[in-house]
Amino acid sequence: MIWPVDLIIMLLVMVSGIGAIMVRDLLGAAVLFGVYSFLMCLLYAIMGAVDVAFTEASVGAGVSSVFFVAAVFRTSRRTKD
Amino acid sequence: MRFIALITILLMGGLLFYGLPDFPDWGDPASPASTHVSPYYIEHGAADTHAPNIVTAVLADYRGYDTMFETAVIFSAGLACFFLLRTFRQKSAETKLYRHIPTGVTLRIEKGGKTPAGSEEFEPIDSHWVPYDMIINMTCRLIVPFVQLFALYVIAHGHYSPGGGFQGGVIFGAAIILFAISHDLRSVFRRLQEKTAILLSAAGVLIYAGTGVLCLILGGNFLDYSRLAGLLGVDAVMARSHGILIVEIGVGLAVMAVMVMLYYNLSSAGRHDEGL
Numbered sequence A: 001m002i003w004p005v006d007l008i009i010m011l012l013v014m015v016s017g018i019g020a021i022m023v024r025d026l027l028g029a030a031v032l033f034g035v036y037s038f039l040m041c042l043l044y045a046i047m048g049a050v051d052v053a054f055t056e057a058s059v060g061a062g063v064s065s066v067f068f069v070a071a072v073f074r075t076s077r078r079t080k081d
Numbered sequence B: 001m002r003f004i005a006l007i008t009i010l011l012m013g014g015l016l017f018y019g020l021p022d023f024p025d026w027g028d029p030a031s032p033a034s035t036h037v038s039p040y041y042i043e044h045g046a047a048d049t050h051a052p053n054i055v056t057a058v059l060a061d062y063r064g065y066d067t068m069f070e071t072a073v074i075f076s077a078g079l080a081c082f083f084l085l086r087t088f089r090q091k092s093a094e095t096k097l098y099r100h101i102p103t104g105v106t107l108r109i110e111k112g113g114k115t116p117a118g119s120e121e122f123e124p125i126d127s128h129w130v131p132y133d134m135i136i137n138m139t140c141r142l143i144v145p146f147v148q149l150f151a152l153y154v155i156a157h158g159h160y161s162p163g164g165g166f167q168g169g170v171i172f173g174a175a176i177i178l179f180a181i182s183h184d185l186r187s188v189f190r191r192l193q194e195k196t197a198i199l200l201s202a203a204g205v206l207i208y209a210g211t212g213v214l215c216l217i218l219g220g221n222f223l224d225y226s227r228l229a230g231l232l233g234v235d236a237v238m239a240r241s242h243g244i245l246i247v248e249i250g251v252g253l254a255v256m257a258v259m260v261m262l263y264y265n266l267s268s269a270g271r272h273d274e275g276l
Helices: A004-021 A026-046 A050-074 B002-022 B032-049 B054-062 B064-085 B134-156 B166-180 B185-191 B194-217 B223-230 B237-266
Strands: B098-099 B105-110 B124-127
Touching: A004 A026, A004 B098, A050 B054, A050 B166, A050 B237, B002 B185, B032 B054, B032 B237, B054 B064, B054 B237, B064 B194, B064 B237, B105 B194, B134 B166, B166 B237, B194 B223, B194 B237, B223 B237
Parallel strands: none
Antiparallel strands: B098 B105, B098 B124
16 A cells, blocks of 8 residues: 555545535546546555455446436436425 | 434444454454455355455355345346336437438428338337437447347356356346447347346346255255256366355346336336437
């Protein structure tokens, strides 16, 4: 583990995670959640859990982003709260 | 309501941080997992199952029972989405759009108008305006077979490199979803119907559980693949390796079909007429 890389990824994980909750545009939230998943995948890969990183990349960053976009497409793009 | 939710989340987060120091450090050699559990798999994994990737050996062989129910969870997620969203009541659209294939001209037919249904030269298109883009269509058509081939490689090569049924199944499903996004739902239904997807997802779980029952019939424990040695014509260790591959194929089938089912239902709001 290289600590500066680790620190930067951790910070980005927090930023994208909080951003995904706070942002009003649900499509933006879906994209930010994809970013969050991909950064988590990087973290797993850094820690040596390559299988988990692979799953996270394919499920979290790949397919679930598509599902979110599809759900936003069929509902509304703005949150109520 | 927001305030209560915030308090709850802060409380749970605080509890998590309170419990965190009791966990062993990352990679701590004195932690229980590193002293009792991991050494056995590291020392015996390859000799027991012929699978150099220990994660696959643990997931599909030593802890195969857990993975079977993971697959069942995926299957029930697909079923839940089906039961929640699927509607069989067709809402006929006010206006219908048809594209004349040779020229690319779009026809807009008002309610009550005569539609060119059944004609070879027209194809129905979604009522949300979808621009016809040859570059996107052709690129995705070109990429999809390679993505599918990679997914099969991930499933089949799970013994030796990261991957396995779950990841391979998701990638295979993603290839079909990519095709659905780049074309439309109708053209993907011509290749993989909803009924086929449901049957495939059930078949995946059945392959997994059936392998376990087969081992039980042949006199072993549930999911003890070494009992398959007689059927497969190999020795007990190699039979465990083949057993892992068989259940990985089951997992891959189930996951692929469920991902496609989820996409069908989500993108068309359960109506399966027109989607993303």
